[in-house]
Amino acid sequence: METVLRVKDLTKRYPRRRDKPVMAVDHVSFSVDKNEVVGLLGPNGAGKTTTIKCIAGLIKATSGEIWLNGVEAQRQPKKAMERVAALLEGNRNIYWRLTPRENLEFFAGIQGHQVRKVKAYIDELIELFDLKDKEKTSARMLSRGMQQKLALACALIRQTEILLLDEPTLGLDVETSYELRNVLKEMAARGERTILLSSHDMHVVQDICERVIVINNGRVVVDDRVANLMKLFQVSAYRFELEGHLVKELEMKLKERFPLLALSSTDHRTYIDADLVEGSELYEVLDILKAGNIQVKSIGHKEPNLEEIFLAIVKGELK
Amino acid sequence: MRYLAVFMAQLKIRYIYLKRYYFDTISMIVTMFIIFLLIFYGSMALMGGTPADMGETLEGIVVGFMVWSFALVAYGTLSWGMIEEAQQGTLEQLYMSPLGFGWVTISRVAAHFIINVFTVFIVLLLMMATTGKWLNLDILSLIPLVLLTIAGVYGIGFFMGGLALVFKRVQSALQILQFVLVIFIAAPFGWSPFMRFLPLSLGTRLIGQVMIGEQTLLQLPPGDVLFLVGNSAVYFGLGFLTFKFFENIARDRGLLGHY
Ligand SMILES: Nc1ncnc2c1ncn2[C@@H]1O[C@H](COP(=O)(O)OP(=O)(O)O)[C@@H](O)[C@H]1O
Ligand SMILES: [Mg+2]
Numbered sequence: 191m192e193t194v195l196r197v198k199d200l201t202k203r204y205p206r207r208r209d210k211p212v213m214a215v216d217h218v219s220f221s222v223d224k225n226e227v228v229g230l231l232g233p234n235g236a237g238k239t240t241t242i243k244c245i246a247g248l249i250k251a252t253s254g255e256i257w258l259n260g261v262e263a264q265r266q267p268k269k270a271m272e273r274v275a276a277l278l279e280g281n282r283n284i285y286w287r288l289t290p291r292e293n294l295e296f297f298a299g300i301q302g303h304q305v306r307k308v309k310a311y312i313d314e315l316i317e318l319f320d321l322k323d324k325e326k327t328s329a330r331m332l333s334r335g336m337q338q339k340l341a342l343a344c345a346l347i348r349q350t351e352i353l354l355l356d357e358p359t360l361g362l363d364v365e366t367s368y369e370l371r372n373v374l375k376e377m378a379a380r381g382e383r384t385i386l387l388s389s390h391d392m393h394v395v396q397d398i399c400e401r402v403i404v405i406n407n408g409r410v411v412v413d414d415r416v417a418n419l420m421k422l423f424q425v426s427a428y429r430f431e432l433e434g435h436l437v438k439e440l441e442m443k444l445k446e447r448f449p450l451l452a453l454s455s456t457d458h459r460t461y462i463d464a465d466l467v468e469g470s471e472l473y474e475v476l477d478i479l480k481a482g483n484i485q486v487k488s489i490g491h492k493e494p495n496l497e498e499i500f501l502a503i504v505k506g507e508l509k
Numbered sequence: 510m511r512y513l514a515v516f517m518a519q520l521k522i523r524y525i526y527l528k529r530y531y532f533d534t535i536s537m538i539v540t541m542f543i544i545f546l547l548i549f550y551g552s553m554a555l556m557g558g559t560p561a562d563m564g565e566t567l568e569g570i571v572v573g574f575m576v577w578s579f580a581l582v583a584y585g586t587l588s589w590g591m592i593e594e595a596q597q598g599t600l601e602q603l604y605m606s607p608l609g610f611g612w613v614t615i616s617r618v619a620a621h622f623i624i625n626v627f628t629v630f631i632v633l634l635l636m637m638a639t640t641g642k643w644l645n646l647d648i649l650s651l652i653p654l655v656l657l658t659i660a661g662v663y664g665i666g667f668f669m670g671g672l673a674l675v676f677k678r679v680q681s682a683l684q685i686l687q688f689v690l691v692i693f694i695a696a697p698f699g700w701s702p703f704m705r706f707l708p709l710s711l712g713t714r715l716i717g718q719v720m721i722g723e724q725t726l727l728q729l730p731p732g733d734v735l736f737l738v739g740n741s742a743v744y745f746g747l748g749f750l751t752f753k754f755f756e757n758i759a760r761d762r763g764l765l766g767h768y
Binding site for chain 1: 512529
């Protein structure tokens with residue numbers, strides 16, 4: 191696979207006027223392959239925006255390298271900007287006094303595209319983002335969701351290989367967030383762009399991305415396929431209530447297979463507490479108990495809490 | 510071609526604003542004209558006389574007023590314009606142009622100037638009709654001369670724009686400087702030999718020599734024209750360099766997107 195975005199040891203220490211510097215990004219390294227859709231996940235203040243703005247040349251990195259398809263962005267910023275467009279967090283990113291079409295034409299022009307040559311693509315984007323009815327309305331009059339879609343379209347019209355999306359669904363209500371996610375999913379599925387999308391919301395990343403890079407305190411904590419990460423989310427806490435006591439042999443067998451499992455007992459009961467992958471591992475425990483002729487009185491089950499697991503990953507408790 | 514595309518985009522947006530917000534355009538022209546009338550009748554009342562009695566002074570006021578109109582837009586485009594873009598969150602998008610923020614800004618300034626030529630022309634016609642003094646409008650001499658004169662103001666605009674990026678709350682300083690520009694234009698050139706080191710001052714005088722003295726650019730004293738070129742180059746250059754300096758600080762502190 192061809193790598194189009196490679197960040198190496200990116201570090202950003204913000205100088206502050208009367209204070210000690212803030213270490214926002216600390217030796218972050220990762221790479222993104224062509225047409226891959228990667229999520230940058232982390233809690234508020236993790237360093238997502240800083241990372242993205244460094245890649246986009248809007249913030250001067252303290253050290254590190256940023257390679258955009260063979261061009262080092264800090265050494266050749268103009269060349270780099272031919273390769274990357276960004277939708278930035280919290281900004282409007284568009285001109286409120288212009289209509290969707292005028293905005294699209296303007297940003298195509300700013301990228302150096304002749305309006306004549308991008309007309310067909312503008313039409314296509316207006317269609318794709320359902321902006322047809324609002325084509326002649328000032329962006330200011332559009333709903334928040336529409337504005338965000340237009341901002342995304344304005345990033346797309348630049349026709350860069352790499353697209354950076356910083357918290358694209360932040361501040362949208364549930365419905366518009368869902369709508370925008372669908373548009374992003376469709377874009378991702380088309381596989382025409384390399385996308386780095388940041389969010390503090392696991393659901394958004396899970397919905398759109400194939401791979402996820404979790405960062406916290408400016409450091410990469412996990413870099414894995416979303417599917418693998420999701421396995422962690424399928425773990426649930428179980429409590430088995432058993433009749434009588436376990437023989438030593440059975441206890442060993444269980445501990446061997448599930449080293450983290452905890453046993454406790456009262457006069458007539460034994461309790462097993464374990465974090466198990468739903469389905470497969472649960473049945474394994476049951477099979478072992480069945481083979482040992484143990485009667486299971488009840489199984490208690492606690493749903494996995496996404497936030498808890500996410501926090502656990504961030505704190506380095508898992509993996 | 511790509512550079513042209515950036516310029517055309519900036520020109521088009523100016524044209525759209527001019528048309529869509531024509532009420533703003535008209536009120537701007539009317540405001541300018543009213544201020545002019547106040548100065549005009551005010552000074553006539555002070556000196557006591559008719560337009561004919563005031564002669565050179567009156568013509569000087571018209572010329573000064575024209576230069577001021579250009580200077581205000583030149584200054585505002587970069588200073589207030591920079592703040593506006595930062596506030597509305599489009600500055601960072603402009604920064605990401607592969608043609609460079611410098612070119613994006615120059616295109617914007619040029620687009621403003623072109624639109625400005627038309628609005629100032631209307632105000633000028635109104636002023637000349639009111640005063641009955643028809644001045645020499647030698648476009649070929651005036652356009653380069655006006656550009657040269659306000660180039661220094663662009664430098665000041667860049668400086669203030671850069672300051673705004675880093676320090677944010679500079680609005681009142683911006684306003685004060687706006688009136689300092691009037692002093693540069695209106696202060697009598699003969700006051701002191703140092704006047705020519707100020708921005709706008711020498712240029713306004715040379716423009717007066719074209720519009721009132723009916724000279725062409727080539728007939729003006731070459732020493733003065735050269736001095737104007739040097740003066741504007743220094744102000745523009747210093748302004749642009751300090752802007753780059755502030756821009757670097759802003760990029761380091763991550764301030765481009767905040768306002
Ligand atoms: N312009 C700035 N000046 C100083 N510190 C900043 C600035 N921007 C962000 N920070 C700090 O850097 C850290 C990372 O911030 P940020 O990149 O915005 O994180 P995220 O986008 O993941 O929420 C935070 O501690 C934040 O307070
Ligand atoms: Mg952020």
